[in-house]
Amino acid sequence: MTEKISTIILSGQERLKEVLKLYLNERDDFELQEDCSDLSEIYNTLSSLPKSLLIIDLDASTQKKYYDFILKVAEDCPNCRVAAVYENPTIDALVKIMRSGAKEVLSSPVIKGEFFEVLNRIKEQLNDDYQKVNRCRMVTVFSNKGGIGKTSIATNLALELAKTTKENVALIDLNFQLGDITTFMDLKPSFNISYMLKNLDKLNKDFLFNTLEKYKNTSLYVLADPPYFKQAEDISPKQVAKLFEILKETFSYIVVDTDNTFDGKTITALDNSDMLFLVTIVNLPALRNCQRCLDLFEKLGYEDDKIKIVINRYMENDEIKAEDVEKLLAKEIYWKIPNNYFSLMAAINKGVPVSELNPASNVSQSYRELAIHVADTIHRQKLIKKIVSNSVENLNNILRG
Ligand SMILES: Nc1ncnc2c1ncn2[C@@H]1O[C@H](COP(=O)(O)OP(=O)(O)OP(=O)(O)O)[C@@H](O)[C@H]1O
Numbered sequence: 049m050t051e052k053i054s055t056i057i058l059s060g061q062e063r064l065k066e067v068l069k070l071y072l073n074e075r076d077d078f079e080l081q082e083d084c085s086d087l088s089e090i091y092n093t094l095s096s097l098p099k100s101l102l103i104i105d106l107d108a109s110t111q112k113k114y115y116d117f118i119l120k121v122a123e124d125c126p127n128c129r130v131a132a133v134y135e136n137p138t139i140d141a142l143v144k145i146m147r148s149g150a151k152e153v154l155s156s157p158v159i160k161g162e163f164f165e166v167l168n169r170i171k172e173q174l175n176d177d178y179q180k181v182n183r184c185r186m187v188t189v190f191s192n193k194g195g196i197g198k199t200s201i202a203t204n205l206a207l208e209l210a211k212t213t214k215e216n217v218a219l220i221d222l223n224f225q226l227g228d229i230t231t232f233m234d235l236k237p238s239f240n241i242s243y244m245l246k247n248l249d250k251l252n253k254d255f256l257f258n259t260l261e262k263y264k265n266t267s268l269y270v271l272a273d274p275p276y277f278k279q280a281e282d283i284s285p286k287q288v289a290k291l292f293e294i295l296k297e298t299f300s301y302i303v304v305d306t307d308n309t310f311d312g313k314t315i316t317a318l319d320n321s322d323m324l325f326l327v328t329i330v331n332l333p334a335l336r337n338c339q340r341c342l343d344l345f346e347k348l349g350y351e352d353d354k355i356k357i358v359i360n361r362y363m364e365n366d367e368i369k370a371e372d373v374e375k376l377l378a379k380e381i382y383w384k385i386p387n388n389y390f391s392l393m394a395a396i397n398k399g400v401p402v403s404e405l406n407p408a409s410n411v412s413q414s415y416r417e418l419a420i421h422v423a424d425t426i427h428r429q430k431l432i433k434k435i436v437s438n439s440v441e442n443l444n445n446i447l448r449g
Pocket residue numbers: 193194195196197198199200201223228306307308360361362385386387388389390392393396411
């Protein structure tokens with residue numbers, strides 16, 4: 049499935065907008081977004097889109113305001129390209145436009161052939177960058193203790209990631225014995241992980257989007273556990289690794305729910321993850337287990353930064369305080385999810401994630417902020433990579449004269 053490049057035209061000239069619209073209508077790789085002239089609204093849209101193009105019409109009256117805007121978009125939105133339209137640009141104006149971050153300049157009136165060449169170049173750059181910058185990120189939610197809140201966290205995190213980023217998110221149930229995700233989300237999927245693994249050679253983007261269960265009107269796709277124990281026994285870690293490889297090519301985020309054992313498939317998920325949420329509650333037996341897991345992760349050679357301690361059912365007035373937990377584990381707590389038994393139980397009994405049933409509850413808010421935090425961390429990493437590669441590109445340009 050090729051993703052269309054969402055395009056926004058920012059211009060006060062109706063004639064120019066009409067011409068560009070006509071040209072864009074001939075392209076099936078670009079898709080015009082709704083007309084909008086509010087800069088903060090445009091900025092928010094561009095920040096959330098996976099691939100976008102902003103065509104901005106510069107004239108003497110708008111130049112100052114728009115240069116700053118282009119600069120902000122170029123800095124903050126690594127997946128957006130800016131093309132400036134300018135009537136008879138002088139060399140000075142051209143240099144200024146390029147410095148502000150616009151990658152292409154079109155002289156007005158815009159000629160179709162030139163416009164299409166610019167679109168082709170932008171498409172190529174975005175596709176290249178997308179591959180380089182937009183690597184899929186995988187989060188595995190784990191604990192070697194049962195009933196600690198793994199499925200609640202994985203389900204709500206995946207849903208909030210999909211809602212926040214609008215990107216495609218896959219939620220995978222690796223609990224092959226007693227997976228709960230379909231119950232938590234009231235889904236009756238036609239296909240499950242065992243079917244996927246039997247068809248590994250057919251797996252590609254289209255196959256995945258057609259067989260994973262889309263959750264309502266969101267960009268969340270669910271892959272359920274196999275319904276029969278026998279099917280689960282036949283699944284090897286090698287097959288699971290292959291499945292992750294293909295999922296990573298297709299989705300922006302993968303969230304994996306696990307069971308409580310360190311078996312081959314769980315280790316495969318942990319190995320392949322960018323973030324590993326080690327979930328615990330604040331009591332001594334759970335924390336001791338957590339210590340054992342941390343020891344094992346060290347032996348497995350996982351970087352300390354990959355492992356994130358998530359405290360579930362946190363209560364401010366607990367006897368053991370967050371600082372005590374950090375001391376005991378010799379590690380910072382990444383996230384604390386408040387205790388809210390009634391909201392969680394009501395959601396589970398209705399088969400609706402709590403962030404949907406009761407979005408205003410403290411626990412839903414915590415899942416939402418966690419998703420934003422995960423996406424932000426990832427966005428920041430992408431941005432840093434982008435800035436580094438841009439500086440190298442700029443340096444090379446300067447050296448080339
Ligand atoms: N933040 C929370 N506050 C209160 N109760 C919670 C919270 N998170 C989870 N629970 C409750 O804890 C129980 C177990 O949650 P969940 O099924 O998510 O855990 P799990 O680790 O996936 O369990 P299993 O090991 O069986 O897969 C559920 O009854 C759920 O309602």
